[in-house]
Amino acid sequence: MIPVQAAAKRLGHQSMRFETAPAIIASASVVGPREGQGPLGRYFETVLEDERYGERCFEQAESRILKDAVNAALGAAGWQETELDALLSGDLLNQTVASNYAVRNTKMPFLGVFAACATIAEGLLVGASLLEAGLAARVVAAASSHHEAAERQYRYPNEFGAQRPPTAQWTATAAGAVALVVPATGCETAGLPRITYATIGRVVDCGQKDPYDMGTAEVPAAWDTLVAHFRETGRDPAYYDLIVTGDLARIGSEIFREGMRRRGLEVGSRHVDCGVLLYRPEQDVHAGGSGAGCAASVLASYILKEMRAGRFRRVLFIGTGSLHNPVSIQQGEAIPAIAHAVAIEA
Amino acid sequence: MIPVQAAAKRLGHQSMRFETAPAIIASASVVGPREGQGPLGRYFETVLEDERYGERCFEQAESRILKDAVNAALGAAGWQETELDALLSGDLLNQTVASNYAVRNTKMPFLGVFAACATIAEGLLVGASLLEAGLAARVVAAASSHHEAAERQYRYPNEFGAQRPPTAQWTATAAGAVALVVPATGCETAGLPRITYATIGRVVDCGQKDPYDMGTAEVPAAWDTLVAHFRETGRDPAYYDLIVTGDLARIGSEIFREGMRRRGLEVGSRHVDCGVLLYRPEQDVHAGGSGAGCAASVLASYILKEMRAGRFRRVLFIGTGSLHNPVSIQQGEAIPAIAHAVAIEA
Numbered sequence: 001m002i003p004v005q006a007a008a009k010r011l012g013h014q015s016m017r018f019e020t021a022p023a024i025i026a027s028a029s030v031v032g033p034r035e036g037q038g039p040l041g042r043y044f045e046t047v048l049e050d051e052r053y054g055e056r057c058f059e060q061a062e063s064r065i066l067k068d069a070v071n072a073a074l075g076a077a078g079w080q081e082t083e084l085d086a087l088l089s090g091d092l093l094n095q096t097v098a099s100n101y102a103v104r105n106t107k108m109p110f111l112g113v114f115a116a117c118a119t120i121a122e123g124l125l126v127g128a129s130l131l132e133a134g135l136a137a138r139v140v141a142a143a144s145s146h147h148e149a150a151e152r153q154y155r156y157p158n159e160f161g162a163q164r165p166p167t168a169q170w171t172a173t174a175a176g177a178v179a180l181v182v183p184a185t186g187c188e189t190a191g192l193p194r195i196t197y198a199t200i201g202r203v204v205d206c207g208q209k210d211p212y213d214m215g216t217a218e219v220p221a222a223w224d225t226l227v228a229h230f231r232e233t234g235r236d237p238a239y240y241d242l243i244v245t246g247d248l249a250r251i252g253s254e255i256f257r258e259g260m261r262r263r264g265l266e267v268g269s270r271h272v273d274c275g276v277l278l279y280r281p282e283q284d285v286h287a288g289g290s291g292a293g294c295a296a297s298v299l300a301s302y303i304l305k306e307m308r309a310g311r312f313r314r315v316l317f318i319g320t321g322s323l324h325n326p327v328s329i330q331q332g333e334a335i336p337a338i339a340h341a342v343a344i345e346a
Numbered sequence: 347m348i349p350v351q352a353a354a355k356r357l358g359h360q361s362m363r364f365e366t367a368p369a370i371i372a373s374a375s376v377v378g379p380r381e382g383q384g385p386l387g388r389y390f391e392t393v394l395e396d397e398r399y400g401e402r403c404f405e406q407a408e409s410r411i412l413k414d415a416v417n418a419a420l421g422a423a424g425w426q427e428t429e430l431d432a433l434l435s436g437d438l439l440n441q442t443v444a445s446n447y448a449v450r451n452t453k454m455p456f457l458g459v460f461a462a463c464a465t466i467a468e469g470l471l472v473g474a475s476l477l478e479a480g481l482a483a484r485v486v487a488a489a490s491s492h493h494e495a496a497e498r499q500y501r502y503p504n505e506f507g508a509q510r511p512p513t514a515q516w517t518a519t520a521a522g523a524v525a526l527v528v529p530a531t532g533c534e535t536a537g538l539p540r541i542t543y544a545t546i547g548r549v550v551d552c553g554q555k556d557p558y559d560m561g562t563a564e565v566p567a568a569w570d571t572l573v574a575h576f577r578e579t580g581r582d583p584a585y586y587d588l589i590v591t592g593d594l595a596r597i598g599s600e601i602f603r604e605g606m607r608r609r610g611l612e613v614g615s616r617h618v619d620c621g622v623l624l625y626r627p628e629q630d631v632h633a634g635g636s637g638a639g640c641a642a643s644v645l646a647s648y649i650l651k652e653m654r655a656g657r658f659r660r661v662l663f664i665g666t667g668s669l670h671n672p673v674s675i676q677q678g679e680a681i682p683a684i685a686h687a688v689a690i691e692a
């Protein structure tokens with residue numbers, strides 16, 4: 001057996017420490033009309049007037065909002081498309097076609113990632129790893145979802161008129177993109193959000209079979225990852241100003257907080273959830289938002305803008321994703337879930 | 347604008363050099379009956395007697411062959427599941443459920459990747475990056491496909507009886523897994539396959555709309571990546587003993603070789619294709635094999651075993667993937683494709 005070189009920046013079984021602390025130098029978000037009317041409306045770069053966005057189908061509209069978010073992040077970073085070393089992106093559509101079509105015939109080296117609603121967290125984690133390794137200098141992580149496209153490919157088509165129970169989450173029409181670099185040595189970086197740690201999730205399946213209650217299915221994965229994160233980094237919840245999950249929604253969030261308390265890791269009012277933040281209670285989205293674009297757009301707008309403004313300094317961002325598909329549910333399988341955590345500190 | 351730290355190991359726009367040259371210390375493959383009867387039959391660890399593999403549906407059978415391949419690679423590497431720092435895996439099923447269910451309730455930190463039939467190449471590339479960064483010490487990259495499950499979720503169900511034209515490729519029932527480490531300094535590594543370079547692909551769409559001719563759709567992406575690879579690394583095709591694509595199949599391979607010749611990059615008899623290698627011409631698979639498990643299983647068996655045996659020393663492995671889905675084809679879109687290249691040298 002070959003003796004293995006130890007990983008100097010590995011902490012325990014799931015966590016990693018980024019010595020270079022890749023910096024988030026720009027981010028951008030594009031959302032649908034309903035999301036624009038939500039409480040975070042003023043934080044988004046672009047709010048669509050309609051869900052089709054001038055495209056001939058919802059799927060192409062999703063590709064376009066993703067492309068617009070990526071291009072807006074590139075613009076805000078001051079980069080040409082040809083300067084980008086890697087785009088990491090994924091979405092809820094089958095075979096992640098929203099991302100695939102968004103970047104076709106561009107010059108962007110592309111790596112497809114998938115973790116359902118946790119996709120942006122995986123993209124940040126992998127993107128930061130490419131930077132840490134010195135294999136890339138300029139990286140963008142992005143993710144998207146589109147309500148109508150997801151209903152067609154991921155749930156039931158709208159025309160079917162399936163009734164939504166109170167536990168159901170509303171797939172957001174939204175895209176978010178985040179630009180990462182390692183700042184040159186000695187340059188002024190005060191106040192810049194940096195990725196300092198990440199914890200890779202494991203797939204947890206507690207037997208929950210209801211795709212209209214994904215928040216609950218994702219909670220055990222969030223617990224699993226956060227218990228590992230705090231143990232392996234030696235931190236506790238009080239270290240962070242903000243512990244952001246995306247997306248457990250209202251019902252999942254309550255169970256999440258209660259379970260953290262029982263594990264001796266009280267998150268209390270530090271905890272917010274992207275699926276709760278994105279809509280007003282009266283917007284008829286039931287338990288809250290979901291979809292790969294929900295966490296991505298909330299991170300790329302509200303969270304990162306308030307970090308740059310100095311309101312939050314230490315944020316733990318936990319993407320949570322349900323890893324089933326409609327066929328697996330019809331086959332009687334439960335919903336496996338995953339949570340990836342990324343520590344972002346200004 | 348923040349001054350950006352240059353990436354020391356980046357070569358041009360798409361390529362990367364792995365200074366640590368992560369070593370492939372083990373690999374394993376599990377294939378279906380038809381694949382076992384092909385010319386590579388003796389190279390596979392496990393050949394199924396039937397496509398269901400004792401599971402109640404084809405999708406769960408795919409999860410199981412993937413899990414078996416990963417566990418066999420772990421076993422061959424001498425690792426416990428709890429020692430693994432990251433599994434990178436993906437597959438053709440919607441929302442990559444074969445991978446998701448394969449690892450549920452295991453202890454493996456999991457990162458979902460998707461590049462259709464090029465998934466194993468992306469997994470190797472990202473896995474090697476985690477090692478290069480010192481963020482992980484033990485990584486497995488894997489991918490799978492299953493003929494019947496893919497026909498149901500990715501093409502037409504078998505019961506539909508769609509006629510296959512001669513350009514069609516046969517989705518392989520197969521899984522491959524590859525275990526990577528950075529060997530400790532000073533240890534004996536002679537003959538061990540090492541990942542030395544990689545070139546990240548871009549999404550190329552040349553307007554080809556026929557999902558029964560994916561090899562042809564993928565060829566321009568393969569050209570794009572290989573032109574970049576040779577330009578950015580300063581190598582030429584003659585440097586390599588073997589240039590392996592996966593999967594252009596018979597028709598795509600001819601167009602690929604002709605196009606490389608016209609670009610002044612003659613690959614000639616150095617070129618083989620996983621989709622051509624996997625089946626005998628009389629096995630009625632039309633143009634050849636495809637599916638994320640095709641390239642993964644051929645790499646994990648024939649290619650790596652012959653490298654360890656000293657028959658091949660310098661291999662350029664190019665995963666090629668079609669990035670459409672059935673809905674996008676029905677909507678009149680063409681097939682975007684991607685190719686990721688990984689240089690493996692013993």
